[in-house]
Amino acid sequence: MKNILLLSLGLAFITMGWAQETMKRTIVTTDGEIDDVDTFIRYLLYSNEFETQGLVYSSSMWHWKGDGKGTTFTSEMEMTKKIYGKDLTDLRWPGTNWIQELLAEYAKVYPNLIGHDSNYPSPQELLDLIRVGNIDFEGEMAQRTEGSRLIREKLLDDDDRELFLQAWGGTNTIARALKSIEEDYKDTRDWKDIKEKVSKKAIIYTIMDQDATYKNYIGPNWPKIRVFYNANQFWCFAYPWKQVVPKSQQPFLEGSFMGANIINDHGPLLKKYYSYGDGQKQEGDPNHFEGDITKIANTERGSFSKYDFISEGDSPAFLHLLDVGLNNYEDPSRGGWSGRFVLSKDNPYRYEDGDHAADLNPETGKMDKSYPQTRWIKAMQLDFAARADWCVKTFEEANHAPEVIIKEGLSITAKAGEIFNIHVALNDIDGHPVYLWAWCYDEAGDGHAEVKVENAIVTVQIPKTAKKKNQFHIIVEGTDTGFPALTRYQRVIVSVL
Incomplete structure (x- = not known):
């Protein structure tokens, strides 16, 4: 297959911002590590x-304040x-205070x-959402805190939307909420309904068990709360990325790309982004050596510039919340920018990564448990x-997604062995030509379907061996010719009759 250059079709562009009532809502809990700052x-x-x-400031196995009493x-x-x-x-x-400090820099670029x-929240709106949660010790959840009260309030409110709880550190402040x-409702007549309401509303996305x-508490006592558990795929976006990310993708994480396209000459907020050899040092963390140019040539993680x-x-x-067209929010097994997760065999409310959620890495020809993210x-x-x-x-100077x-x-139905066409329209608000590409995401569905692209048509052939109710995930990509080149998708799920 080859990329086909398509001119913008001049279709009416759907506004970039979503109405508030359709947006996913989320609360972040963070232990403040340097990777949390960059995140x-x-x-x-x-x-x-x-x-x-x-x-919400929280603690973790890596970062906690202590009670000040020794x-x-x-x-x-x-x-x-x-360790x-x-x-x-x-x-x-x-x-x-580091969130407040970053929001001060955000305030400087907010007008731009x-x-x-126009959907960007104001700096003051975000400042008003900051709370201190359970921070004294790793796993501390004995005390009600301002952070746990905020989470509790949102879990009990009358907003019908799900509440996506991000655990960038430990889950202790969420557990306290x-x-x-x-504690407040277990001995009341409303407890059954309240527990069901909270269990349906909450989704926890946790990076490992920190x-x-x-x-000890959430799993045994709230077994119906959905959990998206990332213990493997996140490593490609973490400290040992050089050992995990395919060689073809590594240039986009190297200083020649990061410095020129993200960190330098992009305003005061991006200058606060921690990178190797940048001379920065996080207060309170004696283990932060990465900013020292004299210490990064050879480390246990590799050699850095x-x-x-x-x-x-x-x-x-948070990437799980982005709607780039992959439709993976409701079903993490579909895969997307946040990775791909498979429903646990032991818990119908828990999605996990690992070997059973691996994708084929074309560089190695092997199944790779990080490739659902690195791709x-x-x-x-x-x-x-x-x-x-x-x-x-x-707006006129910058690029925006097609x-x-x-x-x-x-959602399309087809018979085993059937060949059919998908007709694609591509639009770009900046007027750039857009390239069309399509492929079958074998691991997200029930195997491989042949896909070809010609002009604005994607031709799909379902295998003759496909069985009734099998599904095939066809990923249709549009990449514009602006700079940086931006890609958006649509996932077409083909169900076999």
């Missing part, structure tokens, strides 16, 4: 795509117990951002670079 900067540049309802603590998690030892009074705590989309609901509160990507290990959590890195990084441009460029329209709709 939060990217998060701010995408904050027009969802409704933020809370920004009380000692030993990690429940074997990894951090081995840091026993009887600590605090651990690498970055404080509870709203020129690209749930525990307070249980404390034991999901295992100035402005190389360090880590955004928590970005997959999108080029598109995601170019998209990030475009958002960085929005901080300093006018639109992909499928005439037949996104």
